[in-house]
Amino acid sequence: MRGRDTKVRMLGRLAAAAAFAAVGATAALAQTDDRYPRPTSAITGSIPNQQQSWSGEPGASGHPLMQPDAILAAVADFKNCIERMWPDAARRNISRASFERFTAGLEPDLRIMDLMDAQPEFTKAFWDYIDALVNDERIAKGRDILKQYEPTFAAVEKAYGVDRYTIVAIWGIETKYGAVAGDRPVIRSTATLACVGRRQAYFKDEFLAALEILHRGDVKPELLRGSWAGAFGATQFMPTAFKRYAVDFDGDGRRDVVESVPDIVASTANHLKKAGWVTGQTWGYEVMVPQGFNYMLADPAHRLTLAEWARMGVQRVGGGAFPRAGDRAYLFVPAGARGPSFLMLDNFRVIMKYNPAEAYALAIGHLADRLRGGGPIAQAWPRDERVLSRTERLELQQRLADRGFDIGEPNGRLGAKTRTAVRDFQARNGLIPDGFATASLLDRLRGP
Numbered sequence: 001m002r003g004r005d006t007k008v009r010m011l012g013r014l015a016a017a018a019a020f021a022a023v024g025a026t027a028a029l030a031q032t033d034d035r036y037p038r039p040t041s042a043i044t045g046s047i048p049n050q051q052q053s054w055s056g057e058p059g060a061s062g063h064p065l066m067q068p069d070a071i072l073a074a075v076a077d078f079k080n081c082i083e084r085m086w087p088d089a090a091r092r093n094i095s096r097a098s099f100e101r102f103t104a105g106l107e108p109d110l111r112i113m114d115l116m117d118a119q120p121e122f123t124k125a126f127w128d129y130i131d132a133l134v135n136d137e138r139i140a141k142g143r144d145i146l147k148q149y150e151p152t153f154a155a156v157e158k159a160y161g162v163d164r165y166t167i168v169a170i171w172g173i174e175t176k177y178g179a180v181a182g183d184r185p186v187i188r189s190t191a192t193l194a195c196v197g198r199r200q201a202y203f204k205d206e207f208l209a210a211l212e213i214l215h216r217g218d219v220k221p222e223l224l225r226g227s228w229a230g231a232f233g234a235t236q237f238m239p240t241a242f243k244r245y246a247v248d249f250d251g252d253g254r255r256d257v258v259e260s261v262p263d264i265v266a267s268t269a270n271h272l273k274k275a276g277w278v279t280g281q282t283w284g285y286e287v288m289v290p291q292g293f294n295y296m297l298a299d300p301a302h303r304l305t306l307a308e309w310a311r312m313g314v315q316r317v318g319g320g321a322f323p324r325a326g327d328r329a330y331l332f333v334p335a336g337a338r339g340p341s342f343l344m345l346d347n348f349r350v351i352m353k354y355n356p357a358e359a360y361a362l363a364i365g366h367l368a369d370r371l372r373g374g375g376p377i378a379q380a381w382p383r384d385e386r387v388l389s390r391t392e393r394l395e396l397q398q399r400l401a402d403r404g405f406d407i408g409e410p411n412g413r414l415g416a417k418t419r420t421a422v423r424d425f426q427a428r429n430g431l432i433p434d435g436f437a438t439a440s441l442l443d444r445l446r447g448p
């Protein structure tokens with residue numbers, strides 16, 4: 001389930017990539033799954049220019065199905081492609097009447113082909129993501145929502161054991177509390193992706209799941225709108241994720257994650273619970289590491305108990321003992337030794353299943369803490385560091401590979417493998433092995 005969830009969330013997040021690209025974001029952040037462009041969820045679906053048409057250019061992925069000729073051939077076959085999905089729809093107990101009603105007049109939305117293969121050259125720094133996602137406005141609005149729906153949050157917390165602040169933080173990060181949930185019809189987006197481009201098999205399931213939602217009447221057809229990848233509602237459910245996790249908490253017989261706050265809150269809680277949420281545990285802590293610390297230990301695979309970390313001199317910012325000292329955590333140092341450090345508990349991984357981008361998952365955890373009354377991240381970010389461009393990231397990967405470090409396939413995304421290679425290179429050259437790919441590190445790699 002985990003791999004699939006990750007894929008679902010990532011695809012759901014892709015929607016905003018193009019919108020973010022316009023302001024210069026995406027792809028610099030580390031992640032383990034490098035198959036897709038960097039997901040950027042804060043403004044998922046808020047693509048302002050729906051009228052924008054397909055560029056007609058080949059996709060940056062280089063995939064044969066993203067070539068203009070292949071796309072045009074798929075468009076010519078679009079109606080047949082939809083009809084070929086009818087037997088599968090029938091097996092899902094979708095009536096012929098519903099099938100015809102919801103697919104009548106469907107035309108492919110080819111702009112999606114550009115968005116699917118977007119690979120922006122310039123990206124934001126990790127700290128710029130956090131600053132943009134966790135701001136005073138989002139904190140204030142989140143606190144209002146907590147107050148306004150207090151009985152709902154209390155009931156959902158009781159039923160699912162999932163922390164209310166995390167749910168509100170997801171709501172705030174994913175769609176600015178529903179303000180930017182996307183306005184592309186989900187049925188059209190998923191039909192396009194099921195019949196055109198490089199991910200057809202995957203999106204066929206999403207299209208059929210979207211049809212099921214419409215056939216059952218869970219969400220009003222005119223409100224089933226979302227990101228170009230088909231994620232919809234306040235907390236951006238993909239249609240298949242909706243099928244698995246959405247619940248009818250207000251008891252009206254519909255699982256409405258668009259209009260019903262109880263259904264939105266409980267469905268999001270259920271998603272986290274099914275992903276392994278540990279009741280009573282938070283996501284993690286900002287920590288201070290001691291002078292001379294061995295950063296080789298900052299690795300997701302290296303999990304110790306909080307008590308063990310404490311014995312090594314890792315302390316909570318602001319002091320105080322760790323609650324639940326037996327819980328295991330890994331050390332996360334997203335901007336190197338000159339930036340903040342965090343100990344990540346199992347629930348951070350659960351949030352990562354919801355949104356697999358580390359900056360977004362950290363923003364969700366941090367916003368939850370702020371909603372609870374916590375303060376800003378205490379340690380300074382290394383804001384003087386310049387973010388590497390895509391071309392430079394590719395060069396960095398190539399130069400590491402040339403020196404015999406395993407970075408997988410150079411793809412311009414600094415995932416876990418690249419970070420490990422950077423650390424190994426740093427360690428071998430007497431640098432602090434913090435895995436942070438900086439401009440000076442690239443200069444060093446350019447040397448002998």
Ligand code: CA
Nearest residue numbers: 248250252254
């Ligand atoms: Ca309901």
